[in-house]
Each structure stands twice: as C-alpha cells, then as structure tokens.
Amino acid sequence: MFDLMFVLVPILAVCIFVFVICMMFVPGLRSKFMGHQLKMQKRMLEDNKETIQDIGKITGEIGVKTAKGVLDENEDDIRHVVGKTADISKDAITTTTRAIKKGLTEDDGVYCKHCGESIDSDSTFCKACGKKQ
C-alpha cells in the first residue's frame, strides 16, 4: 500500500503537469477542452432550466418586495427629498430664466460685423479693428 503511493502520487503529479503544460502551449487542445467545458455547461443549464427559472423568479420577487418595503418604510423621507429637489430645480430654472430674459432685453447693443467688438450704434468704423460697418 505504502509502495503503491510512492508510485501513484508522482505519476499523478506528472499527469497534472503534462495537462497544464498542454493547456498552456497547445491552442487546439485548449480550445477542445474549453469547448467540452462549454458543452457541459450548456447541458447543465438545459437539464436545470426550470430550477434556474425558479431561482430567477424568486430572486426577482425578493428584489421587488425589498424595494417596495424600502419605499413604504421611507415614504416620508423620499417625499421630502423629491420635494426639496424639485424646489431647488425650480429656483435654478427661475434664476436661469430671469438671466436669459435680462440678457435678451437689456443687451441690445451693436457689435462689429468683423471682430465682434461692442461698438456705438451710430459708428461707421469699428474702434477695435477699424473696419467699416
């Protein structure tokens, strides 16, 4: 029994070593092995299709129930946060709208056709680039 171990263990070690080396350096063999693994996975999935679907269904139900529970338990806080966010957005929109209105109504100045510099409405030449308007 003891002698047999001395023979079997090194043989097993050599087999594993050869297998690993083959997997690393022989692409055809690796692809064959991977293909075999994929076929096994496919068969496993096919054989357990119903169980996997059940797990998916249960996981989905737990997720929905958890989300519902979280929403129910924190409804007041969530309403508060959403309301506050809406208020802040409203303020920001009001400020932006006012700024745009102000810009549109107040800024009716005249600009140079060539360089874009602000010029007097009655000037014939641009004071920045000197070109005729």
Ligand SMILES: [Zn+2]
């Ligand atoms: Zn100009």
